[in-house]
Amino acid sequence: MDQHENDEKFMRLALNEAQKALKEQEVPIGAVVVAGGAVIGRGHNLVETLADPTAHAEMQALTAAASTLGGKYLQDCTLYVTVEPCIMCAGAIGWAQVSRVVWGADDPKKGYRRYSEGVFHPKTTVARGVLREECEALMSDFFAGLRG
Ligand SMILES: [Zn+2]
DSSP states (O other), X not given: OOHHHHHHHHHHHHHHHHHHHHHTTSOOOEEEEEETTEXXXXXXXXXXXXXXXXXXXXXXXXXXXXXXXXXXXXXXXXEEEEEOOBHHHHHHHHHHTOSEEEEEEOOTTTBGGGTOSOOSOTTOEEEEOTTXXXXXXXXXXXXXHHHO
């Protein structure tokens, strides 16, 4: 499987996580952390459920992955997330030294790139736009439902 196919496969798993958030009336964002071709952490947005503004999908997935590995660094890991990380999650990704970050939908309002592109570890690589349409549709349907 080439990297493009792998990226779509793991982004589908992140979308599955986002669907779980949706079922719980959370903003539908999901994330998985992958190492050596295996998922080692997954998570979805739990801000409302936990009444915790830090309970973003990426934070859940990073915490789970660090727990799986038994260490604070995720240097040989790829984080897949359905929406561009916010500045908080980007900070956590930086602390964990995640080697690669892949997201689906851009977030011009809350995405970290609006504030700083220097927050990741210097060796971290980024790919965006994987399954973008599906990631965007999930978000826009959710917010349309809130307005309707
Ligand atoms: Zn975040």
